[in-house]
Structures are given as C-alpha cells and as structure tokens.
Amino acid sequence: MPYKVKKVAEIGGVSVRTLHHYDQIGLLIPESITPAGYRLYTDHDLEKLQQILFLKEIGFNLSEIKTMLDNPDFNRVQAMTAHKALLIAKKLRLENIIKTVEKTIESIQGGMEMEKSAMFDAFDMSAIEEHKEKYAEEVKQKYGKEAVEESERKTSAYTKKDWARIMANWEQIYKNIVAAMDNGPSDPQVQKAVGELRQHITDHFYNCTVDIFRGLGNLYVDDDRFTANIDKHKEGLAIFLSEAMHVYCDNQAK
Amino acid sequence: MPYKVKKVAEIGGVSVRTLHHYDQIGLLIPESITPAGYRLYTDHDLEKLQQILFLKEIGFNLSEIKTMLDNPDFNRVQAMTAHKALLIAKKLRLENIIKTVEKTIESIQGGMEMEKSAMFDAFDMSAIEEHKEKYAEEVKQKYGKEAVEESERKTSAYTKKDWARIMANWEQIYKNIVAAMDNGPSDPQVQKAVGELRQHITDHFYNCTVDIFRGLGNLYVDDDRFTANIDKHKEGLAIFLSEAMHVYCDNQAK
DNA sequence: ATTGACTCTAACGTTACGTCATAATTTATA
DNA sequence: TATAAATTATGACGTAACGTTAGAGTCAAT
Numbered sequence: 032m033p034y035k036v037k038k039v040a041e042i043g044g045v046s047v048r049t050l051h052h053y054d055q056i057g058l059l060i061p062e063s064i065t066p067a068g069y070r071l072y073t074d075h076d077l078e079k080l081q082q083i084l085f086l087k088e089i090g091f092n093l094s095e096i097k098t099m100l101d102n103p104d105f106n107r108v109q110a111m112t113a114h115k116a117l118l119i120a121k122k123l124r125l126e127n128i129i130k131t132v133e134k135t136i137e138s139i140q141g142g143m144e145m146e147k148s149a150m151f152d153a154f155d156m157s158a159i160e161e162h163k164e165k166y167a168e169e170v171k172q173k174y175g176k177e178a179v180e181e182s183e184r185k186t187s188a189y190t191k192k193d194w195a196r197i198m199a200n201w202e203q204i205y206k207n208i209v210a211a212m213d214n215g216p217s218d219p220q221v222q223k224a225v226g227e228l229r230q231h232i233t234d235h236f237y238n239c240t241v242d243i244f245r246g247l248g249n250l251y252v253d254d255d256r257f258t259a260n261i262d263k264h265k266e267g268l269a270i271f272l273s274e275a276m277h278v279y280c281d282n283q284a285k
Numbered sequence: 286m287p288y289k290v291k292k293v294a295e296i297g298g299v300s301v302r303t304l305h306h307y308d309q310i311g312l313l314i315p316e317s318i319t320p321a322g323y324r325l326y327t328d329h330d331l332e333k334l335q336q337i338l339f340l341k342e343i344g345f346n347l348s349e350i351k352t353m354l355d356n357p358d359f360n361r362v363q364a365m366t367a368h369k370a371l372l373i374a375k376k377l378r379l380e381n382i383i384k385t386v387e388k389t390i391e392s393i394q395g396g397m398e399m400e401k402s403a404m405f406d407a408f409d410m411s412a413i414e415e416h417k418e419k420y421a422e423e424v425k426q427k428y429g430k431e432a433v434e435e436s437e438r439k440t441s442a443y444t445k446k447d448w449a450r451i452m453a454n455w456e457q458i459y460k461n462i463v464a465a466m467d468n469g470p471s472d473p474q475v476q477k478a479v480g481e482l483r484q485h486i487t488d489h490f491y492n493c494t495v496d497i498f499r500g501l502g503n504l505y506v507d508d509d510r511f512t513a514n515i516d517k518h519k520e521g522l523a524i525f526l527s528e529a530m531h532v533y534c535d536n537q538a539k
Numbered sequence: 540a541t542t543g544a545c546t547c548t549a550a551c552g553t554t555a556c557g558t559c560a561t562a563a564t565t566t567a568t569a
Numbered sequence: 570t571a572t573a574a575a576t577t578a579t580g581a582c583g584t585a586a587c588g589t590t591a592g593a594g595t596c597a598a599t
Contacts, residue, residue: 540599541598541599542597542598542599543596543597543598543599544595544596544597544598545594545595545596545597546593546594546595546596547592547593547594547595548591548592548593548594549591549592550589550590550591551588551589551590551591552587552588552589552590553585553586553587553588553589554584554585555584556583556584557582557583557584558581558582558583559580559581559582559583560579560580560581560582561578561579561580562577562578562579563576563577563578563579564575564576564577564578565574565575565576565577566573566574566575566576567572567573567574567575568571568572568573568574569570569571569572569573
C-alpha cells in the first residue's frame with residue numbers, strides 16, 4: 032500500500048512541492064518509483080516525514096535535520112541543548128527589542144505632545160479596532176493560537192498589510208489630483224478626489240470634520256514635513272492641494 | 286564634505302554592498318553622483334542611514350522601512366504597535382518551542398536509560414565544556430552580549446558548526462576504512478583508521494577505553510540502528526568494522 | 540606613467556519552498 | 570473504450586537582504 036505524493040502531502044499537511052524538494056535534497060527519498068517516475072512512499076517514509084516536520088517545527092533547518100536523521104550516531108541531546116541555547120538567545124533578543132519598541136512608542140507620543148498641532152494626535156486617536164479580527168487571523172496562522180490570544184490581550188492594531196493598502200489608496204488619490212492639476216483647484220475632478228481624501232481619512236483614522244479638514248489643508252503648507260512629502264508626488268502639489276481643500280470646505284459649508 | 290561609500294560604510298558599520306543595495310532599491314539614494322559614477326553621501330544621508338539601521342534592528346524589513354521613511358504621514362505609533370504585537374507573538378512561540386525542546390531532551394534521556402546499553406549514555410557524558418568560549422563568541426555577535434550572558438547561565442554545548450566538523454571527520458575516517466577494505470581487517474591502513482576512530486571518540490565524546498571500544502564494535506553489528514547507518518557508507522562495512530575493531534583491541538591488549 | 544586603493548556594474552549564491560509552464564500518465568466518466 | 574479530468578513529473582524563475590567573486594574603470598600618490 033504505497034502512497035503517492037498527494038496522499039502523503041495531505042497526511043503530512045505539507046505541499047507536494049515540499050515533498051519534491053525533500054526528495055531533491057535527499058532529505059526524504061521515496062522508497063520506490065514507478066516506471067513512469069511517480070514517487071511511491073511507504074509508512075516508514077511517513078514516519079520519517081513526521082520526524083522531519085517536528086524537527087523543523089522546533090527550529091532546525093533542513094540540512095541540520097538531514098545530518099541528524101542520517102546519523103543515528105548523532106548526539107541528539109547535545110544538538111537539542113545547543114539548539115536550546117540559540118532559542119533562548121533569540122528570545123532574550125526579542126525581549127530587548129520589544130522593550131526598545133515600547134520606549135520608541137513612548138518617545139514618539141511624547142514628542143508629539145510637544146509638537147504644535149492636535150492634528151497629529153488625531154492621527155493616533157484613530158479607530159484601530161476595526162480590522163482586529165482579520166489581523167488576529169493572520170498572526171494566528173503564523174504563530175499559533177495561544178500566541179495570538181496572549182498578544183491580543185496586550186495590544187492591538189492594524190495589520191501591516193492593511194497599512195500598505197491604506198497608504199497605496201492614499202497615493203492613488205494624490206495621483207488623481209496630480210492628473211487634473213492643470214485644471215485648477217476648483218475643477219470637478221480635483222474636488223472629487225479631495226472628497227475622497229477626506230473620506231479616506233475618516234474611514235481609516237478619525238472622523239475628519241470639515242473644520243479639521245480645513246486645518247489639515249493649512250498644515251500641508253505650514254508644516255515642512257507635510258509639504259516636503261506631498262511635493263514629492265509633484266512639485267507644488269502641497270500648495271495646490273491646500274487651495275483645493277479650502278475650495279472644498281467652502282463648498283461644504285454652504 | 287561628501288562621503289564616498291567606504292567612509293559611509295565604516296561610519297554606519299555596514300558593508301559597501303549594503304549601501305549599493307539600499308541605493309538599488311531606492312531606500313537610501315546618495316544625494317549626488319560624480320561624473321565617474323561614484324556615490325557621494327551627505328550628513329543628511331548618514332542620518333537617514335542611522336534611522337534605517339535602527340528600524341532594521343527592531344525587526345522591520347526594508348520595504349516597510351522604505352514606506353515609513355517615504356511617508357511622514359505614516360503613523361509610526363500604529364506601525365510600532367502592530368509590530369510589537371508580532372514580536373510578542375514570536376516571543377511566545379519561541380517560549381513554547383523552548384519548552385518542547387526541553388521535554389524532548391528529557392524524553393530522549395529517559396528513553397536512553399531504558400535502552401540496553403550504557404554505551405549510549407556515554408555519548409551524553411561527553412565533555413561539552415570544551416568549545417564553550419568559541420560557541421559563546423558566535424552567538425554573541427548574532428544576538429548581543431546580554432542575551433549570551435543570560436543563556437550561558439542556563440545551558441552550554443557544542444556549536445552547530447562544531448558538530449558539523451566532528452561528523453565530517455567521522456565520515457572521513459569511515460571513508461578511509463572503506464578505501465582499504467579489500468585488504469582485510471588486519472591491514473595496517475585499516476588499523477590506523479580504526480585507531481583514529483577511537484581517538485576521535487575520545488577527543489569529542491568520552492574517554493574511550495579499549496573495553497568500551499570493543500563493546501562499541503559489538504554494538505555496530507548488534508544494534509540495527511548502528512548497522513544500518515554504517516552500512517550506508519558501504520555494504521558490509523558494519524561487520525567489517527566490528528572485526529577490525531576487535532583486531533585493534535586485541536593488539537592493544539598485548 | 541605606473542601602482543595601489545577605491546569604485547563601478549553585473550550576476551550568481553543563499554533558504555525553503557511557491558508558483559507557473561509544459562508534458563506525460565493515471566483515473567473517472569460517458 | 571474514447572475522452573475528459575485529476576494527478577504526476579521536471580524544469581525554472583521568484584522571494585529577502587545582502588555576500589561574494591569577476592572584470593573594468595577611477596583617483597591619489599610615487
């Protein structure tokens with residue numbers, strides 16, 4: 032009762048490609064091959080696969096695993112002990128990094144309080160709960176559920192992917208504005224994009240009222256950091272955008 | 286006072302290749318280029334490099350760093366918070382793995398006691414302190430000194446590299462024996478290699494007395510795991526080696 | 540003008556597979 | 570049984586962040 036790749040892949044919870052790879056590097060060579068070249072695995076091969084997956088799970092790389100499985104002489108206790116030392120070192124390093132990140136967060140927040148505008152704070156009062164479940168799902172798959180449950184209790188935020196998407200949207204809005212820039216700040220296309228910008232901010236950060244939006248428009252020309260960033264998309268965009276935002280806000284006020 | 290690559294590399298503690306790479310992916314583009322194509326960095330570039338290295342240190346990848354530095358709008362607090370959650374998840378996963386490794390060590394040791402031979406135990410009573418400093422040095426470079434000092438207190442063992450070397454030596458000895466196999470177990474070349482085998486074990490594992498060595502020879506044919514492993518080098522090597530070891534021990538006893 | 544130190548680009552190597560693309564084979568259906 | 574559908578095979582490129590040659594041009598000093 033030999034198994035073919037797909038069966039083995041299902042049982043082991045790995046991909047067929049993985050089995051091909053393990054065959055290629057000589058880590059798990061099927062006990063026989065059909066005339067047509069199909070790989071046939073035995074129960075013994077399955078057991079070996081389990082061992083491989085276990086060792087991989089606890090952090091050994093494939094060549095280390097190969098060495099261990101190829102040499103029964105190999106001293107597993109020593110290998111495990113050495114490996115454990117590495118893991119502990121990694122863990123301690125992570126702990127230090129976490130502390131650093133915490134300090135960094137504090138210093139950014141501290142710095143922001145010293146900054147001039149409440150606008151910056153607004154960025155941080157954003158609704159971070161929204162995508163929480165999605166985020167949790169991702170991390171759970173990567174690091175196991177206990178890890179996530181624990182970390183859920185300690186912190187929460189957007190996924191990095193969420194962030195990438197949000198920033199990409201933002202970029203797109205800017206591009207749309209640049210595309211219609213020659214038509215002037217009052218141009219319908221420009222005004223539409225400006226409306227989208229406000230909506231984008233409302234969707235992802237905080238309730239962007241007309242007043243706040245107007246203030247943001249001022250910031251785009253008053254704060255060098257904003258100006259420099261926006262002008263990267265197009266020279267003079269910051270000023271143009273600021274004007275367009277004022278036009279927009281005036282229209283909304285009516 | 287512009288700096289050329291080497292200078293920047295020295296100041297930043299990175300390689301020239303790294304700077305080339307950062308230039309390539311648009312992460313750190315030197316402010317100017319000479320007619321000959323030489324990269325010229327300013328003090329401002331140096332500052333940016335420091336930021337990059339900091340963010341890298343705390344675990345962001347280069348594309349994330351690029352996004353953060355390209356967008357002053359980017360909400361660093363949220364990014365850091367999201368990142369922190371990841372780090373915590375990783376840490377917890379590591380802690381679980383460490384526990385698993387500990388359990389595995391115990392179960393191996395427990396299992397060994399139930400095994401038939403004290404010979405296996407001997408493999409574990411080896412002198413593990415020997416290469417400690419070298420090992421510590423490596424890990425220290427990778428994970429920082431505090432981490433190592435902590436882990437030093439908790440465990441110690443051979444480096445993985447040490448292990449690879451030791452196993453490679455072992456393989457070589459086997460090969461030498463296989464090469465002279467046709468001359469019979471008493472052949473001087475074979476006997477020389479057998480002596481090296483004993484020395485190798487003494488050097489790296491435990492004081493391999495003649496009696497123990499003789500017992501090991503028996504094990505090579507009595508224990509299937511050993512037999513199968515040794516025969517992988519050459520069909521019949523286990524039996525041959527066992528005989529050769531007996532010849533060797535008889536000669537030593539004289 | 541030559542040497543040595545420095546610089547450049549180009550391109551392969553690393554880890555553990557994912558992801559096509561193309562072709563052959565086996566199994567299931569009509 | 571002929572054809573379709575499922576499965577399998579072998580390449581070969583892509584990923585992250587550079588390390589490492591390799592071959593060639595540039596700059597400063599002798």
